[in-house]
Amino acid sequence: MSDRRPVIGVVTALEQANYGAWDEPCALLQYVYVQAIQRAGGMAVLIPPDPALVQNPDEILDRIDALMLAGGSDIDPSIYGQEPVPETTGIVPQRDAIELALITRAIERDIPSLCICRGMQMLNVARGGTLVQHVPDLVHSEQHRRNKGTFVGNEHDVALEPGSLAAQSAGAEVTMTKSHHHQAIDRLGEGLIVTGRSTSDDLPEAIELADNTYVLGVQWHPEADAASHIVGSLVEQAKAAAAAR
Secondary structure, eight states, X not given: OOXXXXXXXXXXXXXXXXXXXXXXXXXXXXHHHHHHHHHTTOEEEXXXXXXXXXXXXXXXXXXXXXXXXXXXXXXXXXXXXXXXXXXXXXXXXXXXXXXXXXXXXXXXXXXXXXXXXXXXXHHHHHTTOOEESOXXXXXXXXXXXXXXXXXXXXXXXXXXXXXXXXXXXXXXXXXXXXXXOSOEEOSOOTTEXXXXXXXXXXXXXXXXXXTSSSEEEESSOGGGOTTOOHHHHHHHHHHHHHHHO
């Protein structure tokens, strides 16, 4: 039996970063994602924006066992047919392009995919769905991102559909979530189903693609919760996929 860890590819952000003597564009990923994957027994491989992979996503998908789309800045609304509102900021076209290419092809190949926060929104957009660009305009509350740059004070409960992939991955039908988002699902993309909603305002918090083995989007941040089973469920599915090959 091979003891090779399953390889989880995680798409990075592209941001201006100040470190040491430098202030340069950097491919970035919060280390907590890497730690969560490693803690679950996987190997994290970072995938920066890459125009060649936009044209040929199989070049990297052939080398990983599962895909993760992480949280981050807002998606360009033109992708889902809208003009940006003033609160939509930080658009990075290079990141949008690679994530769209990778998640679209990963779904076609039935590669296990976990899409977190912005990643869940990208999953919906990739399937032809749309987004609410500023949640407080819809629910008249800041509860999903009361405090920027921290999860403290943003926690809230999400109810998950019994028997759903979301509930199986979380190991519960109601879970406390570490939240940090100001956008959300509006029109649902093709083939997706909502399997989790905020208990306080009914906002969609989990979506999945029923026809695939494992394609899950969660609006919260399980990587930041050491007690969460969700990242571990992706690693387990990646192990199974690797063994099946």
